[in-house]
Amino acid sequence: MNTYDPTLVETKWQRRWDEQGTNLFDEAKLRHAEKPYYNLMMFPYPSAEGLHIGNIYAYTGADIQGRFQRLNGKRVFEPMGFDAFGIHSENFALKIGTNPNELIPSNIANFTKQLRRIGGMFDWNHTVDTTDPDYYRWTQWIFVQLFKAGLVVRRKSAVNWCPQCKTVLANEQVIDGKCERCDAQVGQRRLPQWFVRITEYADRLLKNIPQLDWSETTKVAQTNWIGASDGAYVDFAVADSDMSIKVFTTRPDTLFGATYMVLAPEHSLVAELTDSSQSESVQAYVESARQWDIVERQKTDRDKTGVFLGSHCINPVNRKSIPIWISDYVLAEYGTGAIMAVPAHDQRDFEFAVKFDLPIQLVIQGADGPQNDSLDAAYSGDGVLVNSDKFDGLDSEDAKNRIVADLQDRGLGEAVTTYRLHDWCISRQRYWGPPIPIIHCPDCGPVAVPEQDLPVVLPYLEDFKPNEEGESPLSRDTTWCNVSCPKCGKDAKRETDVSDTFLDSAWYFLRYPCTDIEDAPFNSEILDSWLPVHSYIGGNEHAVLHLLYSRFLTMALHDLGFTKFEEPYQKFRAHGLLIRDGKKISKSRGNIVVPDDLIVKYGADTVRMYLMFLGPFEQGGDYQEHGIHGPRTFLNRLWQSVEEAEAGECEPDVERALHATIERVTRSIRELRYNTAVASMMEYLNTVRAEGRRPKVEEVSPLVVMVAPFCPHIAEELFEKLGRSSSIFDNASWPVYDPKLLEEQFVELGIQVNGKLRATIRADTNATQDELQELALEHPNVARYTSDADIKKVIHVPGRMLSIVVGKSR
RNA sequence: GCCUGAGUGGCGAAAUUGGUAUACGCGCCAGACUCAAAAUCUGGUGGUGGCAACACCGUGAGAGUUCGAGUCUCUCCUCAGGCACCA
Numbered sequence: 076m077n078t079y080d081p082t083l084v085e086t087k088w089q090r091r092w093d094e095q096g097t098n099l100f101d102e103a104k105l106r107h108a109e110k111p112y113y114n115l116m117m118f119p120y121p122s123a124e125g126l127h128i129g130n131i132y133a134y135t136g137a138d139i140q141g142r143f144q145r146l147n148g149k150r151v152f153e154p155m156g157f158d159a160f161g162i163h164s165e166n167f168a169l170k171i172g173t174n175p176n177e178l179i180p181s182n183i184a185n186f187t188k189q190l191r192r193i194g195g196m197f198d199w200n201h202t203v204d205t206t207d208p209d210y211y212r213w214t215q216w217i218f219v220q221l222f223k224a225g226l227v228v229r230r231k232s233a234v235n236w237c238p239q240c241k242t243v244l245a246n247e248q249v250i251d252g253k254c255e256r257c258d259a260q261v262g263q264r265r266l267p268q269w270f271v272r273i274t275e276y277a278d279r280l281l282k283n284i285p286q287l288d289w290s291e292t293t294k295v296a297q298t299n300w301i302g303a304s305d306g307a308y309v310d311f312a313v314a315d316s317d318m319s320i321k322v323f324t325t326r327p328d329t330l331f332g333a334t335y336m337v338l339a340p341e342h343s344l345v346a347e348l349t350d351s352s353q354s355e356s357v358q359a360y361v362e363s364a365r366q367w368d369i370v371e372r373q374k375t376d377r378d379k380t381g382v383f384l385g386s387h388c389i390n391p392v393n394r395k396s397i398p399i400w401i402s403d404y405v406l407a408e409y410g411t412g413a414i415m416a417v418p419a420h421d422q423r424d425f426e427f428a429v430k431f432d433l434p435i436q437l438v439i440q441g442a443d444g445p446q447n448d449s450l451d452a453a454y455s456g457d458g459v460l461v462n463s464d465k466f467d468g469l470d471s472e473d474a475k476n477r478i479v480a481d482l483q484d485r486g487l488g489e490a491v492t493t494y495r496l497h498d499w500c501i502s503r504q505r506y507w508g509p510p511i512p513i514i515h516c517p518d519c520g521p522v523a524v525p526e527q528d529l530p531v532v533l534p535y536l537e538d539f540k541p542n543e544e545g546e547s548p549l550s551r552d553t554t555w556c557n558v559s560c561p562k563c564g565k566d567a568k569r570e571t572d573v574s575d576t577f578l579d580s581a582w583y584f585l586r587y588p589c590t591d592i593e594d595a596p597f598n599s600e601i602l603d604s605w606l607p608v609h610s611y612i613g614g615n616e617h618a619v620l621h622l623l624y625s626r627f628l629t630m631a632l633h634d635l636g637f638t639k640f641e642e643p644y645q646k647f648r649a650h651g652l653l654i655r656d657g658k659k660i661s662k663s664r665g666n667i668v669v670p671d672d673l674i675v676k677y678g679a680d681t682v683r684m685y686l687m688f689l690g691p692f693e694q695g696g697d698y699q700e701h702g703i704h705g706p707r708t709f710l711n712r713l714w715q716s717v718e719e720a721e722a723g724e725c726e727p728d729v730e731r732a733l734h735a736t737i738e739r740v741t742r743s744i745r746e747l748r749y750n751t752a753v754a755s756m757m758e759y760l761n762t763v764r765a766e767g768r769r770p771k772v773e774e775v776s777p778l779v780v781m782v783a784p785f786c787p788h789i790a791e792e793l794f795e796k797l798g799r800s801s802s803i804f805d806n807a808s809w810p811v812y813d814p815k816l817l818e819e820q821f822v823e824l825g826i827q828v829n830g831k832l833r834a835t836i837r838a839d840t841n842a843t844q845d846e847l848q849e850l851a852l853e854h855p856n857v858a859r860y861t862s863d864a865d866i867k868k869v870i871h872v873p874g875r876m877l878s879i880v881v882g883k884s885r
Numbered sequence: 886g887c888c889u890g891a892g893u894g895g896c897g898a899a900a901u902u903g904g905u906a907u908a909c910g911c912g913c914c915a916g917a918c919u920c921a922a923a924a925u926c927u928g929g930u931g932g933u934g935g936c937a938a939c940a941c942c943g944u945g946a947g948a949g950u951u952c953g954a955g956u957c958u959c960u961c962c963u964c965a966g967g968c969a970c971c972a
Contacts, residue, residue, distance in 0.1 A: 292889050292967095299888065302971070324972060337972095379970090402970095409971045416972085423970055495971055615966075652966090659965085688910070690898065694890085697897055705910040711925090739901090751899070754909035761909090766927095825905035830953045832905055856939080870952060875904050880952045 079714040081678020085788040089191060097802050098196045100152060102591040105601050112149035113605045114141035115584050115644075117613030117621075118156040118203070121182035123167055126189045128668040128686070128698065129660050133650045135683045136692045136749065137612040138195045142784035143744050144610075145196070146809040152605065153196045154587040156203030157183050160211075161576035165507035166240065166257075169540065175507045176535055179206055189671070194679045194787050196804075201590045205579040210586065211509035212530030213596035214579055217628070219512055219523045226272050226631055227501075229521060233341070233407075234500065236264040241541035242504050263365065269511060269572065271499040273627045277301055278492070280626055288646040290693065293618045300619045302495030307479045309415065309488040311336060311388040313348065314396055320344060320388055323410030323493055326420065327482075328474035330392050331463040332438035333415035334428070336399045337381065340364035341407035348399055350385025357382050357401065364403045379404055379427040390415075391487045392478070393464065402427060410493055418453065425453035438462050439471060499624065501575040506539035506548040508573030516560035516567040525561050531569070547571035581624040584608060584643060585632075602638050607645040615649040622647065648747060651695025653686075660698065668698065680786035681707045687749035687785060696750075709757050710789055713782065716763060716770045717793045723771040730816060732762045733777060737812035740781050749785070756781055772797065777810040779803070825876035826851045828860040844871040851877055 092098060116137035119130055138153065145151040159179045168175040183204060190197060203210055221227040236242075239259035273280075281301045284294050306325035313319060320336065338345055340361045349357045360382040381402030390397055404423055405414050418428035418435040428435050435450060441458035457471040466474050482488030502511070510531045512524035524531055534555045539548045549571040550556060560567040582596075588605050589597040613621075625643050633641040653660045660666055673682050684706040689696025725733060736759040743752035759778060763770045776797050783790035783803050794803040819840060824847065826834045834854045838847055848869055851857050857879070864881035871877050 295889065296967070299968070302968095304971070306972080322972085326972075377970095404970045404972095406971065414972050421972065423972075426970095493971080619967085654965090688897085699897065699911080702897065702911050708925095709910090742901095750897090751909080754899070757909055823905080827905085827953065830951090835905065868952065870904090872904050872953095876953090878904080878952050 077714075077718065079711055079789070081680060081710075081789070082675075084792045085192075085194065085679055088788045088791045089194065091791075091801065095802070097804065098153070099198050099200045100588075101200070104150075105152070105588050105591070105605070106598075108150050108152075108604055110149045111605050112141070112144045112151045112610070113584075113588075113608045114138075114144065114151050114153040115587075115608045115611045116153075116155075117611075117617060118158050118580070118583060119186060120161065120163060121157045121159050121179065121186045122163070123171070123178065123182055124667070124669075125182075125185050126670065127660070128670050128673075129653050131193055131670045131682070132653055132686045132695075133612065133614065134190070134195055135193065135686055136650050136747065137610075139683075139687065139744065139749060139784040140610055140612070140747070141196050142787060142804060143809070145804050146780065146783060146807060148808065151196065152201075152588060153198060154201045154203070155190060155195065155197040155199075156583055156587065157186065157205065158576060158580050158583070159183065159204055159206045160508045160573075160579055162240070162242070162503070162505060162507070165505060165539070168507075174535075174537070174539070192674060192679060193670070193683065196787070201587050203583050203586050203590065205509075205576070205583065208530045208532055209593075211533075211579070213586065214509050214574070214582070215512040215524070215529050215531060216526060216596055217582060217632075218574065218578070219526060219529075220635060221271060221631065222513070222523050224631070224635060226275065227269055228272060229267055229269050231265055231267050232270070232500065233263050233265050234268060235261045237261055266502075266504075268500050268502040269513075269574075271501055271578075271627070273499045273624070274494060274496055276627050276630055277303070277494040277496050279630060280496075280623065281494075283626075283642055287642065287644070289644075290648055293615070293622070293647060293649060296618050297623060300496065300623065303492050304494075305490070305492050307475075307482070307488050307490050308411065309391065309482060311391060311397075311415065313399075314387040314389055316386075318344070318347070320348075320399075320413050321411045322413045322415045323491070324415055326417065326471075326475070327478045327488070328460060328466075328469075328471045329417040329420045329438055330390070330415065330478055331460075331466070332417040332419045332436045333390055333397065334418060334434045334436050335397050335416045336388055337405045337414050337416050337424075337427070338384075338399065338401045339405040339407035339412040340401050340403055342401070342412045345384070345401055348384050348386045353383060353385035357384060360401060379423070379430050381427060381431065383431075391482060391485070398433070400427075400431070408497060409495065419450060420453050420455055422453040422455065425450070436462060499575075499577075499627075501578050502572040503575055504541060504547045504571075505573055506533075506536060506541075508576065509533065509579070510549065511570045511572050511574050513570035514558055514560060514567045515570060516563060516565060518565060519560055519562045519567075521570070522560060522562050522567075528561070533573070547573065549573070577620060577624050580621055581628040582632075584611075584625070585629075585638075597637075599638060603640070606638070607640050607642055609645060611644040611647045612650060613647075615652075618649055648693060651690070651693055653689070653695055653698045655698045659695075668700075673700075673703075677703055677707055678788075680789045681710055684710070684753060684785045688753040690750055692747040692749050705757075706753070709753075709760065710786060712760055712764060713775075713778065714789065714793065716760065716775050717779065717796055720770045720772045720775050720797075723773065725771060725773050729762060729771075729774050731819065732759055733774065734812040734816040737777065737781070737810045738817065741809070741812070744784065752781075753785065780807045780810055783807070822874050824874075826854065826857050827876060827878040828857060829880060830878070833857050833860060840874065844869065844877075847871065847877050848879070851879065 116134055141151045141153040164175050164179055168178045205211060218227060237259055239257040281303055284298055304325050306323055307327045308321050308323055310319045310321050345361060379402060381400045384399045384401060386399050387396045388399055416424040418424040419437045420439055438461060439458040440461050441454055441456045460466050460469050460474050466478060479488060479490050510533055512529060512531045513521045514524060515521055534552050536548055536552060541548060556569050556571060558567055558569055559565060585597045585602060588601050592598050629643040630641045632638055655666050658666060681703060685703040688706055736755050739755040740752045756778060763774050779790055779793045791801055791803050795801055800806055821837050822840050824836050824838050825832055826836060834856045836850055836854060838850060852861055861879060861881055866879060867882050868880040
């Protein structure tokens with residue numbers, strides 16, 4: 076009898092899959108797909124360290140879903156690729172003194188080897204590598220489309236500046252005011268940058284969220300990130316001037332309590348509104364605010380600072396003159412960069428008013444709120460208006476509408492929704508990215524590189540370090556930079572910034588099914604039949620930005636007429652994280668596990684099953700290597716059972732267990748609860764092998780199919796042993812359970828007396844409540860509690876329990 | 886501070902969504918096989934008391950609803966992740 080040798084089995088089947096193209100599509104198959112199922116997972120950044128166990132965990136969980144769908148008759152397209160541009164690769168290359176042009180290909184080769192070794196059902200004919208000119212040609216093409224549509228614009232903007240990496244950082248790359256890569260403190264700079272106008276789509280991105288089949292947490296995260304606030308613009312006339320200042324407020328009901336105004340130091344009207352008597356202190360404040368790095372600026376617990384401009388504006392509702400201040404607690408990027416300060420009802424304004432001795436006027440009286448102006452803190456709740464002239468007595472909600480309507484009639488305000496979402500800055504003053512396909516002409520301005528001239532190939536630079544000035548390394552390659560304007564032919568210069576990696580990954584899933592197409596980024600016919608993606612699985616760390624950017628891009632391409640769908644991912648689920656020694660497994664924590672040795676020792680199948688058995692896939696699990704013995708024993712016993720199986724039908728008890736197992740495993744896999752699916756299969760195998768009984772072929776063969784998504788290699792081998800022709804994924808179908816077979820003739824029924832379990836009885840499933848009650852009362856341990864008492868009530872939960880409620884003893 | 890999750894044996898975790906808490910696995914204990922070990926197989930394994938039948942206690946803490954609560958409601962504690970001067 077053969078014993079199970081994972082390495083032998085796995086190399087055999089991996090070779091067979093390659094030879095027979097088991098997992099490959101060709102262009103014709105992609106164009107004419109019946110029952111298509113696009114099984115997408117977030118592609119990795121190919122690090123030099125290789126895939127770690129957390130990557131394996133994520134990809135295995137996604138792969139199981141794909142294999143399961145395939146066994147259920149779907150044509151499953153499961154591609155893989157590499158998100159290989161970007162700052163991490165570049166920084167790593169700098170660190171080890173190599174060039175990313177050499178580093179990345181070898182990393183990709185290593186990743187590919189690892190991904191093949193774990194037995195993923197990947198279509199290696201449709202891979203994507205974002206650093207391949209054949210790919211980024213189309214990333215640049217997309218940029219050009221957005222540029223032509225006015226959805227990407229160039230403007231000067233204050234950006235996060237990392238003095239260590241010498242580059243601009245996106246807000247999300249700044250963690251606690253520090254660079255996410257090198258931990259250096261981040262400062263500010265003003266540079267001309269390319270922005271994608273994602274805020275144009277804020278309301279649509281928000282409105283579609285409820286219709287998506289995504290986990291609730293991800294939807295909430297996206298919703299909060301977009302951050303819609305309903306409120307109003309209010310215009311305040313500047314005293315002795317014909318200027319006015321627009322503010323945004325969510326509390327127009329507190330307008331009578333506005334006792335001063337605050338502008339952000341960066342506000343465009345600051346200089347104009349500064350009285351000459353104050354100009355020195357104002358300039359000093361503005362200057363220092365500019366110098367402040369983001370750490371300082373972001374601290375919310377520090378004292379409020381600010382300067383009076385020396386001018387006043389008029390509160391439009393009560394004509395009162397109120398002073399205008401500037402302070403860095405008002406953000407230039409949000410709303411209008413100016414606020415009306417209502418110290419009685421906003422804590423920040425309150426702190427500022429206390430510090431600078433500004434008047435505090437109560438205008439909202441809450442039921443449990445303060446009754447007069449002597450406040451310890453702002454009252455930010457709702458209530459009834461006071462000190463508000465004709466609006467006195469209204470409740471907050473009413474007053475908001477009435478006051479806004481009133482202002483609107485007078486042309487001094489309007490209801491508006493603002494968003495926290497900012498435009499997406501995609502400029503990077505770096506080397507390792509796709510060059511932004513723009514040529515700057517002194518006469519024509521920025522001109523898009525003509526589509527037939529794409530790609531703008533990233534030149535090979537020996538020295539790709541960023542410099543102190545923040546200029547892109549590409550600016551040093553003068554032969555590359557100096558070109559003629561595509562419009563007028565004059566001497567012009569290429570844009571030397573490269574684009575953000577998030578742009579590469581915002582559309583990769585559109586390229587996968589279309590990699591056979593050379594003259595276009597994608598084919599609408601193919602896309603419309605395969606998208607939206609049926610299942611997308613990835614990490615929660617991308618639940619906000621990546622998903623948002625790719626949603627935006629899909630919507631924009633839809634609006635430009637390229638696709639029929641406007642949402643890319645019908646279903647998204649985030650996998651959990653692996654925990655080890657109480658900490659999540661990550662490179663920065665230094666507790667990563669390299670899977671290669673584990674696979675050599677136990678085989679990919681065992682590792683796959685073990686990882687899935689750790690805990691619910693969406694919650695992650697606690698990685699303790701000794702636990703791998705469970706799945707290993709299971710696979711050994713499964714192998715033995717198939718070897719020993721004799722021809723014949725299922726025994727009735729085993730058959731019932733089988734159908735219960737099919738039901739549970741199917742449901743568990745659908746719900747991504749792989750751990751309970753594995754548990755059910757183990758339980759069933761225990762039944763099959765109980766007390767040394769000899770398994771029947773019909774008892775084990777459905778189990779082999781159910782194991783297949785988890786452990787594809789051993790499943791193929793056992794399927795072949797059972798006399799079937801490979802591949803199991805093309806020739807087996809997922810077992811179907813018969814609900815009738817789940818019905819049992821007898822059930823174990825719990826008997827409760829006054830809510831406490833007193834006995835368990837075995838009874839006929841069809842017994843009536845009266846019969847059961849009689850049977851129960853005969854049980855000595857039940858009789859102990861019931862014989863002397865009145866039976867008040869009996870509750871029967873069929874198949875589960877009988878609950879007897881008794882009164883006091885007679 | 887705000888938003889998400891999550892707290893169940895020695896450990897990873899189950900519990901058909903209000904119905905017999907601890908399935909499945911790890912570990913541990915005992916036994917079989919073995920000269921021995923590993924592997925494998927068999928049985929046991931929440932706590933306290935009891936020879937036993939059984940009783941009481943037990944799902945982060947406390948209250949509540951209910952015949953019945955890990956599950957629902959309220960108050961609180963702890964941990965993980967995210968956001969944070971967003972007017």
